[in-house]
Amino acid sequence: MPKxxxxxxQWIDLYSDYLFNFTVSRVNDREKAKxxxxxxxxxxxxxxxxxxxxxxxxxxxxxILKRKIIDHYRKINSNKGxxxxxxxxxxxxxxxxxxxxxxxxxxxxxxxxxxxxxxxxDAIYNCLNKLPQKxxxxxxxxxxxxxxxxxxxxxxxxxxxxxxxxxHRARITMAECMEKNWF
Amino acid sequence: xxxxxxxxxxxxxxxxxCDKSQYKEATLWEKFKLSLRFLWCRITRxxxxxNKKLTQSLxxxxxxxxxxxxxxxxxxxxxxxxxxxxx
Numbered sequence: 001m002p003k004x005x006x007x008x009x010q011w012i013d014l015y016s017d018y019l020f021n022f023t024v025s026r027v028n029d030r031e032k033a034k035x036x037x038x039x040x041x042x043x044x045x046x047x048x049x050x051x052x053x054x055x056x057x058x059x060x061x062x063x064i065l066k067r068k069i070i071d072h073y074r075k076i077n078s079n080k081g082x083x084x085x086x087x088x089x090x091x092x093x094x095x096x097x098x099x100x101x102x103x104x105x106x107x108x109x110x111x112x113x114x115x116x117x118x119x120x121x122d123a124i125y126n127c128l129n130k131l132p133q134k135x136x137x138x139x140x141x142x143x144x145x146x147x148x149x150x151x152x153x154x155x156x157x158x159x160x161x162x163x164x165x166x167x168h169r170a171r172i173t174m175a176e177c178m179e180k181n182w183f
Numbered sequence: 184x185x186x187x188x189x190x191x192x193x194x195x196x197x198x199x200x201c202d203k204s205q206y207k208e209a210t211l212w213e214k215f216k217l218s219l220r221f222l223w224c225r226i227t228r229x230x231x232x233x234n235k236k237l238t239q240s241l242x243x244x245x246x247x248x249x250x251x252x253x254x255x256x257x258x259x260x261x262x263x264x265x266x267x268x269x270x
Contacts, residue, residue, distance in 0.1 A: 171237060
């Protein structure tokens with residue numbers, strides 16, 4: 001008997017942020033990440049019948065997304081991670097002699113940094129998923145999207161004091177959860 | 184008595200000011216009141232320390248998410264696709 005069930009109507013609310021964050025950290029392109037997440041959901045819909053319920057919905061969607069990311073890199077035949085080679089002519093005398101110059105990648109991060117940040121991102125999203133819906137929405141809008149207090153209050157029809165109480169409760173739960181799972 | 188409440192704040196108030204300060208939205212006066220409480224309240228000190236740790240982790244992770252409007256669009260597109268499949 002399958003342990004997990006599938007419900008596409010809940011996918012966006014439950015997994016879109018997690019999948020999006022997972023993708024952005026791997027493709028470094030917001031628009032591309034959005035497309036890949038959308039493609040993942042579409043592919044998920046098409047292969048829903050193959051879902052056996054052995055893994056959770058999120059694990060299953062992540063496995064589809066990983067394949068989409070690999071396909072993306074195959075398509076663009078990316079040179080990501082390789083040193084850029086610039087070819088310059090030095091002077092008139094040197095004309096025709098090639099100089100290869102290795103240029104450091106300005107966004108260079110060690111593999112360890114990347115892994116730690118990805119795992120930290122996962123831990124944060126796991127804790128965020130444990131918050132009640134309203135707290136999660138307000139916390140996400142304020143902390144991750146970085147929206148102004150007034151904007152959030154207008155959008156959600158709450159007062160600033162309500163907002164800070166919600167943020168406070170969310171931060172307590174987040175800190176406790178991160179204490180258990182990360183710190 | 185009035186003067187006392189003017190300067191001294193409750194633990195929860197102090198914690199909310201600490202939250203605001205994580206988003207750089209606490210006023211100087213609020214920060215002053217928080218500092219006063221911080222001096223003698225162990226619970227406030229613990230909260231401030233944990234809260235700062237959380238802020239640091241959030242910054243370090245550089246987590247990102249979809250905007251609400253992007254989510255709504257995605258939801259709509261997915262619903263259309265779902266309906267297509269049902270037919």
